[in-house]
Amino acid sequence: MRDNPTFLIAPYSTMPRRAALPLALASILILTAFTAAAQQADTASGSTAPAPPSVTTLPRIDVRGFDWRAYVAAKLKHQMAEVAGTKITVTKKTTVTHLDLQPTVIDNNLQQLLARSPGVLVSQQPTPTQFNLSYRGLGNPQESEYVLVMQDGIPLESDWIGFPTLYAMPLAQSLDQVQLIRGGSSLLYGPEPAPVINLVTKRPKPGAPFSASTEQVVGNHGLYSTYNTLEGSSGAWTFRADAAYVRSDGTRPNAQSQMRQGDFYLEYRPDDKHLWWLDLHAINADSGDPGRLSYPQWQADPRATPTPWNRDWVDRDQLVLGHTREFGDGWRLTGKLWFAYQDLASRAANGVLAPQPPPASTTLQDEQFRTRGLDLRVRKAWGHGNAFTAGTVLFQGNDPFRQWSSSDLYVERFDRTGTPRLRQARSSDYYAVFAENVFRLPHEIHIVPSVRLERERVAVDETVRPPFLSRPLIHEADARTVPLFGLGIGNDFGHGNETYFNVSQGWRPLRYFDMASPFANIVPGHAPDPSKSLSWEAGVHGVPVTGLYYDASLFWIDFKNRIEAQHINAIDVVEVNTGDTCSRGFEGLLSYDFLAPTALATRGEHLEAFASVSLLNAKFTASAIPGQVGKIPAYAPRYLAKAGLTWRVEQRVKLSLTAVSAAAQYWQDSDQPFGSGPSYLPARIPAYTVLDLAGDWQLNHNVKLLAGISNLADRRYYDRVWQTGLEPAYGRSWYTGVQLKL
Template identity: 50%
Template sequence: MRNQHIHTRGNSMSINLQNSFMPGFRHSALSVGILLAFANAGAWAETPLGTDMAAADNTTRLNEVQVKDKPWMWNIETKRAHLLPEVDGTKITVTKKSTVEKLDDIPTVIDNNLRNLFAHIPGILVSEQQTPGQLNVNYRGIGNPQEGEYILSLQDGIPIVSDWIGFPTNYYIPVPQSIESIQFLRAGSGLLYGPEPAVLNYVTRRPDPSREFGGYTENVIGSHGLFSDYTEVDGTSGQWEYRADFNYRQADGQRDNGDYKVSGGDLHLGYKLDDTQKLTFDLHAYRSDNAQAGRMSYTQWIANPNLTTTPDNRTWVDHDFAVLGYENHFNDKTQLEVKLWRGYHDQADRSESLTAKPVPNSTLESQKYRFTGLDARLRHDWGQGNAFTTGFTAYQSDSPWRKWLGTNLVVDQYDHSGTPTLRQDRSTDYAAVFAENVFRFGKFHIVPSVRFEHEKLDVDETLNTGKTGANPPVPLIDKNYAKSVPLFGLGLGNDFGHGNETYVNVSQGFRPLRYLDIGSPFGKTSPSNNDPDPTKSTTYEAGIHGWPAKGLYYDVSLFEIDFKNRLESQVIDAIGDTINVNTGDTRHRGIEGQIEYDLLAIGDRSNDGQHLNLFANASFLNAKFTGSTLKNPNGTSLVGNTPAFAPHYVARAGVVWAQDKHYKLSLSASSVASQYWQDNDTGTTAVLGQPGYLPAKIPQYTVVDFSGDYNLTERVRLLAGISNLGDKVYYSRVFQNGLEPAFGRTYYAGISLGF
């Protein structure tokens, strides 16, 4: 199934051709002319590099001469369905472990079901919650999954977190219907996009080049009052292309005060200046209104997994950003991509103030982020298959943080009539320059990489009643922090046999300090107590992947990540005050693999467009503390402990049965081993000051999902699915103040109409 090229999402059955003007095109941006042009060299199209970059839309049959003269074209459609091109536009990805999930190959994902969305991507741990307001994931046991801070999330190469450096939380996820594919890059991705050790890049759908106007609308209903609508239109006319979509969904939730409303839209305009230049404009808008039913102790969860502990808490998020793009193919060897973006993230949280009992008070918290970024990249091909890339990234943001205390438990997100209790002004300045080169020596290739990062944070606190009311009073925060970090990477690879390749990658990374790391407003401690160093990482990965037969793809690798100066929140007194400190070092070792095989991909013989794709992937992990400044409850070192949220395995398997233009049916299972939720590998006996209990480990769980699309006619499609088929009662999110249950069995059904 992975080798099909028919775009059926809108039931218009149009051929999903890649833009011939720029193979592998991603959103890019308008800018002033930058960077050098490099010397001419050998014929690009006659090397493995150039051919691998080309789209494989016309390569369903390769004659003997092509295979002999261009062996890298062997089974290219299978390769491209699972793996990024070796040089993707202006980015070099060869020798870096990557996974591609093409959403047209699976049934429609409804309501951002993350288990279905990431089913074909090995290793991602999803910490599940019942409202769709944030992305909670981690990878290979690196950090708390909360809000996905340890994985950089991008949309068409642009960061979509709240504040890229100072507060990299994920409260916006693109609606799956608007996404063509998901790219997941490990380790060396930090030298492509930023310092993080892994990157999720959501690639937006492109306009259909074969029509002037078309689209579809989709409406779905489901459990707990779910209603979901998605509508899109797109087309191409002359030099212009356009695409617009709108989405809306709402539900009552499984628990009281578990309702949510989410809406958003995307707009893309493109204008081809000539055969070598193109301008683009993209606008993304998102709104969410999510109730927060609250966390509970394990004892409460056993008694009633649908208990609501916070009947009035709520979170509102607005996330908007616009991207201007410019790209230029100066010739067949040199191309430039530039992206300029401007965005706004507004987040408000309403919560009952626990410290104000018995008087019922609520806190309204507002965090706003205004950010601007510029990214420019140049690629030049030279010699026999070599390529050089270089560029820079600049980013600036301002983030005021405000809090008000009042007696209205249902205060609106814009009602600031309460008493001000916190006022912080925060800002980020970030810049990076980078360069990579792929050298080819026959079937062997080597990729050295370098990136230089500079980060500057400022936090200025002018009001904090928790500190000024302390006895004695605590100074307000007025801190700035600056750090410059060089990063290096090296990749090696070798093509062998018939569609097989080895890869080795060693890459450095680091986690920039956040606002909370240098200027936390919580607690009554001196600001000088918050003075940690940034976390650094080195990733080693060696593996082999291949596409030795049509429809067959495999990838298996060994990895080790050395994580130095981990940052954690440490409780420092009896009333729960915390500071962020360096807690020690961890080592993460394991093996990760995936295999997918379309059993009906039988060469050139007709199979009536049918596909029976079996898939399985797993990440097996052994993570340990190798150094520690913290202590276990018995006073011993954490050395030898397993870090929090580092299960020994994350595994998925399933089958997708499909026939082009007719149906797609998917049955998949996700299984996660038990895992500790705090680094001291113990539980707790109190939650929010009340008698309670949280076990040391989140129990193992396995969840099965079914989904399907069925075309009644060329333009009418039915959608249906059952999530958590066995109605498993489980949880995967735990904090010091309690756990959050996952969804039980849920259903959905709907219809899509093309036009």
């Protein structure tokens, strides 16, 4: 009932002809059996039967039916349903990671969490207060600004429109699935070019008995993690609650961090056609910020800490009210109303290393995000497997931004005695209407046209500006209306194979900083156009034999109107659309369970190997910057490969060895090094390969042992660079623990 991935099963009258054939044959056989039984009953009662006619032997005909249900079940282990609740995903490229089929992910290790998500690049920052993801070279991974990350279909960004940054992530233990959607994702969910990463939260099944569990984990670098749950049901009511705490000392001085998480889910299901639910999520995290290093500093001492006084704080609370209803005759409604509050605070001073003196002041910053939204979707199943969906999304944000200067490098988070440095009132509004339909045609062809109309408005009113600027106070507002169109075409062939093609538009909303950067002498009245994308994807996927799944596609993305700051004189800056990029390449995934064709699989034993690769050719095709055409965008490695081997015995063992390998990549669009001498940063991030080993061992129904080693080979590397320096990635780390369940 809830709007999670569930396959839409049509009644007999709407089943595909492949499905109707076995049922028709079964009906004939049943009718024949009843006729024979009736004749035997007549004979037994003494009735006189006519003499049988002469027997004619007919040629033998072998009829073989295709079990489409088995095909669907096998495919849903790797991708989303073609119609998932009130959403159409057929002809879109989707990948699903079922977290219960792999070992427990501890301390939100994103490399492990996204190991089965092809093409998603993780740029590591070993603290729980910022998460950096990118895809296909479409933008810098800083705070995942070019990727739409959602939890149960609701954006996790600070402000979806005005400030689409990712500072809070739910712990992996609380998640059931990771859904990766590209090709038409903007038409399905909204802004950001591609992809959508939707984190699906764990939910208890209706009628589930009461249960409780506690997970206790320790590891090096002072790691301690606890995750605790209660869940159960009574009549029409079902609930789940969890509470978690994670702390670590980190690998450098002032890298200590802690995170608290609490979730509560309550559903009411009065009958099989209605579902009401309430979802509450709370995340609280804080971490020291040891600062970034130049390349010579990293070579000399990767544990160096130029900012021992800096710190970050994140609080995020979200309330969701939802309702799903089946009206009959193929109609289904899903509505979600949500309210979110996020407080993002930091204390930041310039970095220095001994024997240099410490800075004279620090900046205390506080950004609050009060957002709310409504998502309404309807679906109508009609004809022979056709489906129509339509809906609307409304979103508003109220996001004040403040800064103070203080001479106390360790000023407390809520201290407001410093000198006001910046004060802005910011707001965002977003509205969208959309519709899609999947048409089933003869010869197993399906077509999905899509349309979406979106409107955004962002506004900034400034009362205090930084003292080093000479521009006037900002009082800007800008509104844009963006129509989006898409078309998907697919064809089922053979037993369990499908070709798909999708062409769709996407866009990146105009942010607060695009319209009016608070830290530069921006000339007012020069808001750029929003960045837009046109994405083409054509591929084939399926489960042609037992245990094998494959998905291979070619893609081409034109990304236009990239926004950058451009100096028009020695002092003033204007935000302009500086250029276009093209990203094209190949993305493939192969998964095979070696034991699926054997009798061991019937006893719950599996040995699965998977491998994915993203081959990328990205370059600038137009630019207002001289000499930029032909250069490679930042964070666009020529290859990103992921692979692994998992041995799994149901209710006993899960053991995985995974690897992530990335080619060398530029960290800025200029493809040039930055700085010189002690502050030098090379133009490219070197290639790296990282191995992770993790396992769960279920001793009995009540006790499970957990253990793992990340960066097994202790590779010394980095994959995150900014103009202020690079951040060392984690070296080898380990954990071990136990889970107790009642």
